[in-house]
Amino acid sequence: MEGIKKIKPIILIFKRKIKKKSRVPSKECKKKKKMESAPSSSQDQDDDLPECPVCLQPFDPISAVPRVLPCGHSICHVCLPLLPPPLSSLPNSLRCPSCTQLVPFDRQVGPASLPKNLDLLHFVCPNGDKPSSRTRAEVSASRVAEVSAQKPLLWSHQNLLSFWKNFVLPENLVILGGNGDGGIKFGTFGATIGSPWFCKEKQRISLLQVKAESFVHDKSEWYQASYIYRMMDLIEKLGDKAREELGFLLEASSRVPYGISKAYGLWLDLTGKQGSNLYMVCEGFDRKMEFSSKPADEQSMFQVGVACMEFCEIITNLHSEGISCGCLGFECFYLNKHGHVILSLNEVIGLCRRLREVSFEGDYTSLSDVEILLAPELLTKLHKGPIKEFSTEVSVNYSSDVWCLACLVFTHLTGNMQFGTELMQNLDKDFVQFYEDWKKKVLNKMESVLTGTKFESLMGIIESCLCYEPQKRPHAVNLYRAFQNVLLGSCGEDEVTSCDLLSAKESSNYCLLLSYIHLVDLETRDERGRLEANILDVEAGKRGKDGTAHGGMHDATLIGHRDCVTGLVIGGGFLFSSSYDKTINVWSLQDFSRIQTLRGHEHRIMAIITTDHVSESFCITGDAGSGIFIWKISSPLESEVFKSWYEHNDWRYSGIHSLAFSDSGYLYTGSGDKSIKAWSFQDQSLVCTMTGHKSTVSCLSVRDGILYSGSWDGTVRLWWLSDHTPLCLLGANEVPSNLAPVLSLSSSASLAASTYENGYLKIWRNEMLVRSEKVKAGAIYALYLEQNLIFTGGWDKAVNIQEVSENELEVEISDVASIKCDAIITSLIYWKGKLFVGLSNKEIKVFHMQF
Template sequence: MEPPECPVCLQSYDGECTVPRVLSCGHTACEECLKNLPKKFPNTIRCPACTVLVKFPPQGPSALPKNIDLLRLFPSVSRITLEPGKNLKKPIEFVTRSWSDDFYTTWKDRILLHDAVSVENVESEGSDFGSSRRLCGWLKDDSRVSLLRVASFLNDDCDSLLKYSYVQRMMSCLWEMREEERDELDTIISVKQRGISKVFGLWGDLKNGVLYLVGEKLTGYSCEEFDYLDEDETSCFAVIGMQICEALLNLHKEGVITGCLSVSCVKFDEFGNAYVDLIELLEIGRIVYGIISDESSSCSKPVGALEMGMILNRLVKEGIFMSSEVLFELLKEQNMLKLNASSKYLVSYSSDVWPVCFLLLKLLLGKRFSEELIENVNGVDAKECEEQIEDLLVLYTGFTEKLSSILESKLGGKFKSIIEIIRQSCCLDSQARPVLTDLWKCYRELVMNRRLIYMIGLHKTKSQKRKEFCVVLGELCHLVVVGSRELEEEVPGMENSGGAEEGKFDIDFVERLSEGKIKSKDLRGHQDSVTSLAVGGGFLFSSSIDKNIHIWSLKEFSHVHTFKGHQERVMALIYIEGAESVCVSGDSGGGIFVWSTSFPLEEQPLRKWYEPKDWRYTGIHALAYSEDGYVYSGSGDNTIKAWSLQDGSLVCTMTGHKSVVSTLVVLNGVLYSGSWDGTVRLWSLSDHSFLTVLGEETQGIVRSILSLAVDGQTLVAAYQNGDIQIWRDDTLMKSMKIQSGAILSIAVNGKWLFTGGWDKTVSVEEFSGDEISLDCTHVGSIPGSSVITSLLYWEGKLFAGFADKTIKVYYSGC
């Protein structure tokens, strides 16, 4: 018979290190696991076996009874001895994640183990225009690999107290990438076609904080080692041409268009078979972006034929051949070319015919081909060219005509059969070019009888599984030009926000936040969890379970004063500005205290009063204030009470909620109340009458609301299961999961939403859309040291209260 195990950690009970404790529902778990399980509500815990919410003693799991019967069944387990310095039970860390299970399932197998790759060296070869370094490494089986940087993340030297595992950090890095970037990565990693080098997956360098794409590095020779092929090597030339065409046709099946090729992209294995190197192809794309960006920075106006000639010269010198429509598209992206959209110049599968022809001519003719190509480009008359696309067509027309003369003068004998198809392939109109299968047949004719060629069936259909994209025009080539600067960029100090334009500082803050480039300052002084935050009068007010309220200066964030007097946990806090500005606090015993914020600050309240209690009472959970002079309290007895701020008299009691009223917000004459019953109720502030209810759920699917935020006509509710719901004008616009644990606090500022809770991270979402539709996009996140219990956004700064007694101020500078 198997010894009994804890359902959480799967360790056998032994009565010493793994102590079985019985919950009120009758199920058993070990003491250590019960201590670390998330506790969504005070003095309650969700049973890991039946998921029922049960009572949990405030003293901790040690106050629960041991399951003696389990230990008696296996008395031998109590006699298990541990090896010196070794514990059978490892500490369990409950680290929640912000991505979905589907996302995790898709990417987890594409992340290589941390010790699977060892970096060998940084190669210096390549273009000066390359925006990223080329790294080599080795896999565990001693296979040589190429590494290509695709993203960056916080390295091991980050100041965050929460340390993520390797896989989680890689998942977070992928999660924060744009969907278009991930789609391209997914396509590149999924390519398993003949003639294409293997891509093994993604690997993270924790030391430098870089995520790499890991690909096969072939040990054979490359096209760069050829000088030229003579007529006696016709068959060799034809076979290489066929294999390159086959490789590109296989890429087309995956929806991938290369856009350009270079001699360094084609590698050979030990058997002499030609392969297209995907990692090198992406590297070439980045070199092209570097050349185009360099030209755009030195050219103040759209290019003409002269500038186009300079770009072509630089590309040819690098051994890069690109179809005209792809080059035009790149120039359009850099605002260097005024080109109207026309199907004649659209990038398509025919765009790969041009670079294949040029690459094979380079292979056939060697260095003299590049030299004459550059000479012919320089020979085009561009004196009278202006900034029109017709001038560029003049350049290309002259270019292709002189290319034809090269073909006729240099090629003859057995190569005469391919002159015409190469001439057609260099046509500016991509729709008039032959397809790759025609080019393949042309090369095949050099080694096989024509009659046998047409017996071979070539499938021209493309896979519809993925969206088509061009490698050179894709996100993976473009992001690194910007990303490399971001990787090396140091975080600048924060400028004084006093003179910043309204809204601009917020954008900078969120941009820094999404990049992980923000600073923080810790405010310490509380002896227990922070429960609420408020700002006003040049102060930050913070309440805590330690029954005290601390006051901090907003200038240097130093501690100024402490309000003392509460006999129970302070659960809610608000600041009221007026002729006599005050701070109002509510505790779990029903006490409501009013404190003066005028100097000199006093330790005792101006006045205080208490709510009446009954058997179900659990104290005050929320406070709000209206300009009519009323303080509203949300209580554990399921009611909302309105109190006069002047004398503390009870004005009225609002009923309707079926559980604890956990959060209150006042805006535009309406009081919004959120409850553990999963609903939001709206009340009129003029007569305290009930207006409407939002979020009514069918029985059995109730999700407790833990926080509300209102900005303009947008209302956001956060739930204990990590969901948020967004209403506009009482109409539900969006419902989505943004965290995997309970969201304890939210803050809204314009289009930015900040959320925090059991995930121990502050997540930032961006609202977008119009009056008809609304979307919420994840922008970035800040890892925290503990459960986030309170959030407040104020003038470009984000304040967060934590369960570990600290308050953090996040900002994009000093």
């Protein structure tokens, strides 16, 4: 029975969601119909009564008494004890079904431990009348709180990375070699890698340039985007259509059983002089296939026939995956170590790119010098205009490849490699009649070679492959079967020539010739020239009077402190910075000028926060002598201390190391005496002292009615803000030898993060550790969590920017960029596209980075 009771509220919530989705007419539509048809009745007004978000039962003073949770939402007294605790270690707590906030709930006392919502009861029964009874099917779900999804600051990182992560090759894996045509380079793998690539060291590869970076935003001395971020950024910039086609090609190439070069994935070359270049990496081969200039004789006829059958098999395999080439060339074919024919995908795409470049230039006569096999229907279209113009009008089907395949067979049998030149040179004439005359000469040449051989029976199907009309050409598989039957001797002449001359498929397919990948490359090639001057400006570091670099990422330096900067906060439209020099500097957020310096502390300032209380803004600071100072943020700014007082504790353990403020009007201080003190902001009286930590409380954070505290004892503790009692200890099961001092804490809407002296970053969700990763070699003094971005800085003098992607099961961290600084980073904050970094060398750096 207990198990059924625990499951019951979950089932009710699930039913509520289904009911909400299945309701077709909206409330507005219902109200409009009621107003038009009849006057409103008490029954109609009852539809808008508030209800319990769990069971959907309207609140009433008898069967569904509303009880108010500490977060402010109400739940009926029947559902309250049925809601399970979020963790076994937190039996006296529950999560509000409306806002998911963790709130205390004494299960021994039960619903009576929470107050009734008298305002709701008065609204439901204003005159003390007995509430009307309704079935749950009649209850509206209008009061169910909707949590809006957070919009990521970056591109759709999670969606891109989830698909492309298996196609992203490691950064330092490729060793570049020579260059080829059509944006192709050659190289080798510098190391052996396993799943999902399974490549050996020094394996030969070919690289096809897919895209060059349209602008270089990280050519600066201090900003360096991560490899994976730049990879995803370029993939995103390809556009939806090109990105879809590239992903399809990579997936399909891995499924082709035989005959084409294996596509390993994508690799980003970071060594380019004018930005990063994105490449598709495919298997490479040393031996190109050689086409003899002489007709095949009787001794070599069998080997030539096997090669022709392999041509047919390759094209058939591509067509089975929905891929057509559109054009082919003799340079696209290689031989593997076993002597079998292999088609290089990169060479085919490079050949298509060269054809596109010629079509864009408009000089179609130059095609005669390019060894491209192009079907007559495409030649005529090409003569009328660039490929880009007719790519949306013409569906290049598989029959175009069959024509190219027949030309390959003819070339390999007869040794004639320049028979297509005549077609390109005579496009201005009556091309149809000229083509028929050309076709007769080709067939006569082939007949003279094949007559008297076992391949003589292939004349019929080869002639059908060269038909001018695409729909009359057979499939590539028919030609493959014809060669197979002749070589194996399994059928007679009648059976060979009776192959079905099926019409070419009219269904759409992915054609390499009409790929959007080529269009992207051609468009960005023009952009590079226009942006070259801007790139050089950033590389040269040209700066204005304000110290910012023009043309890319910007930075500025704020100088005003005489010792290490200890804290940075923003409040009241100003930037506040604290320092060991016992002062607080106030800076303008518009031009970063220093507006004022606040003095009053007699010891080093260790902590600083800003807060809004009773429609006024305040800056609160704490120093190493246990002094607490409150500064009023007004216009104009006041230089005098608004209020100040000191903690009374043992001088050996004195010092305010951290501060936090709650909406209820309490100021919390983390001290060197291992305690957390709660102060009334109204009269500065000590409300209570929270103990539990075994060392200095180094950082504090407030979120959703819970106080997070980190200590040098290596633990993070949670406290209820309602009564200042302990909630739980995070990471209580960790081995003591693995503990390191907690140096900083930060929290967002759904996550909390902590950093440690040993360089670890830990992320917590729903009071559970979901990610623990060493992100730096030394201590991490500064941490800032901004929705799905994490900024960390510390001993290594660099700011790491990482992106958090989460789902119901796990949380992943991926590097976005790193920023180099000149000194140890002690504090940082991100605000509206600007990153403020406090350093140990007295400076404050401002980096402009709009994600």
